[in-house]
Amino acid sequence: MSPTDTLAIAGRSFGSRLFLGTAGYPNQQVMLDALAASGSELVTLAIRRISLDGYSESLVDVLARATAGRPTGPVGLLPNTAGCLTAKEAVLTAQLSREALDTPWIKLEVIGDRELLYPDVEELLRATEELVNDGFVVLPYCNDDPVTCRKLADLGAAAVMPLGAFIGSGMGIRNPHAIETICARSPVPVVLDAGIGTASDAALAMELGCAAVLLNTAVSKARDPVRMAAAMRDAVGAGRAARLAGRMPMRAHAEPSSPQMGLIGG
Numbered sequence: 001m002s003p004t005d006t007l008a009i010a011g012r013s014f015g016s017r018l019f020l021g022t023a024g025y026p027n028q029q030v031m032l033d034a035l036a037a038s039g040s041e042l043v044t045l046a047i048r049r050i051s052l053d054g055y056s057e058s059l060v061d062v063l064a065r066a067t068a069g070r071p072t073g074p075v076g077l078l079p080n081t082a083g084c085l086t087a088k089e090a091v092l093t094a095q096l097s098r099e100a101l102d103t104p105w106i107k108l109e110v111i112g113d114r115e116l117l118y119p120d121v122e123e124l125l126r127a128t129e130e131l132v133n134d135g136f137v138v139l140p141y142c143n144d145d146p147v148t149c150r151k152l153a154d155l156g157a158a159a160v161m162p163l164g165a166f167i168g169s170g171m172g173i174r175n176p177h178a179i180e181t182i183c184a185r186s187p188v189p190v191v192l193d194a195g196i197g198t199a200s201d202a203a204l205a206m207e208l209g210c211a212a213v214l215l216n217t218a219v220s221k222a223r224d225p226v227r228m229a230a231a232m233r234d235a236v237g238a239g240r241a242a243r244l245a246g247r248m249p250m251r252a253h254a255e256p257s258s259p260q261m262g263l264i265g266g
């Protein structure tokens with residue numbers, strides 16, 4: 001990625017367009033090594049699942065210590081409201097997170113179905129409005145639906161995070177046309193979140209016009225998470241470069257790619 005091609009969300013710049021989840025790794029060291037290999041400058045962590053009690057070193061301290069010496073500074077935290085089923089729960093969780101972690105950034109998840117982990121759109125819109133009014137930087141995880149994404153942006157979401165497929169499914173981007181449409185219309189950055197299975201999915205997200213990709217399971221459950229993290233870093237960079245370079249026009253017929261003039265025997 002070019003040093004000038006930075007991503008800005010709510011006035012904050014990122015050199016990397018890959019955001020990483022911190023859950024489900026074989027152990028903490030593998031997670032830290034994968035994070036280093038990914039080059040990611042922002043990680044998400046489930047606020048309801050981390051210990052903030054101060055008795056043991058929390059994930060937050062581990063991340064801060066492991067990334068303190070980076071040229072870009074310690075990794076940024078994007079706490080998330082995973083596990084919340086109502087706007088009320090999500091708002092309360094976000095408020096606790098702001099108190100505990102001293103950041104107004106929140107990846108807003110309000111789930112409408114425990115099995116599918118699909119967003120509850122009504123509750124998500126309600127929580128977004130409330131949190132934006134309360135001064136949060138809200139990044140909602142949402143359906144791959146251009147109307148929902150527009151409503152979230154209108155309410156003041158700093159970015160929208162449409163799903164590629166079910167969380168943790170690795171099914172890739174099930175509706176690329178919807179993602180492309182969301183990207184073309186969105187007034188705020190679009191971060192593809194959930195469902196990425198392998199590097200080509202991440203590259204596709206960027207080629208479709210996404211500003212960034214957030215993924216977790218594709219790295220944490222890879223046979224070699226550190227190697228997959230590096231592959232994701234490269235894929236996001238390649239997809240972004242291809243997007244900026246501009247795809248050639250598609251044709252429904254063959255077009256010789258070598259010159260036809262002066263052929264021997266022609």
Ligand SMILES: CC(=O)[C@@H](O)[C@H](O)COP(=O)(O)O
Pocket residue numbers: 021022023044080082141166167168169170193194195196214215216217218
């Ligand atoms: C960690 C996190 O926030 C996930 O809920 C996120 O949606 C990523 O999903 P995948 O694990 O499918 O990449």
